[in-house]
Amino acid sequence: MQVKEILNQKGRDIFSVTPDSTVYDAIAKMAEYNVGALLVMENSNLKGIISERDYRNRVILEGRTSKTTEVQEIMTKDVIRVQPTDTVNLCMQLMTEKKIRHLPVVDDEQVVGVISIGDVVKTVIAHQKSEIDSLRNYIGGGYPT
Structure with missing residues (x-):
């Protein structure tokens, strides 16, 4: 799966904000779209990504105020990204190793989407269910002729 x-x-x-x-404004937009991160x-x-974790670690815990702090001051600048042709397994590996929940999808330096850990898990579960159903049909003699 890709x-x-x-x-x-x-x-x-x-969903994005400017630096x-x-x-x-970024947190309000996250709430509006019910997402945990925005591209910057x-x-x-693509200049960066801002997540709920960035807000917690770099605003709340550092005593800043969200109405006077600019996104560029707290965003993650070194954004891990994937390509449309990368595998779902690679995404799971990156998300696990880097402890991130969102991956921008970039094709020829153009952002074409964002996937979350929820998207990856949902896809893996659907794929596994399909494989299990196929195996059950095969074992039970219900395979197509």
Whole structure:
């Protein structure tokens, strides 16, 4: 399974803020779209990602205020990204090793979507269910002729 299959099922919505947006505006947007992270984009260039974890670690725990702090001050700048042709297994490995929950999908330096750990888990479960159903049908003699 490849990342593009996840994007084809879930859609390619990209929720983002600019580097000079306030953290408050970013958090409000996360709440509006019910997401845990936003890409930080300048024009069509990926500059970083801001997550709930960034907010916790770099605003709340450092005593900053979300209405006066800009996203660029707290965003993660070294963004781990994947390509549409990368495998779901690679995504699981990256998310586990790097302890991240969101991966921008980039094709020729253009952001084409974002996948979350929930998207990956849902895809893996659906694939495993399909394989189990096929094996049950085969064992039970219900395979196609």
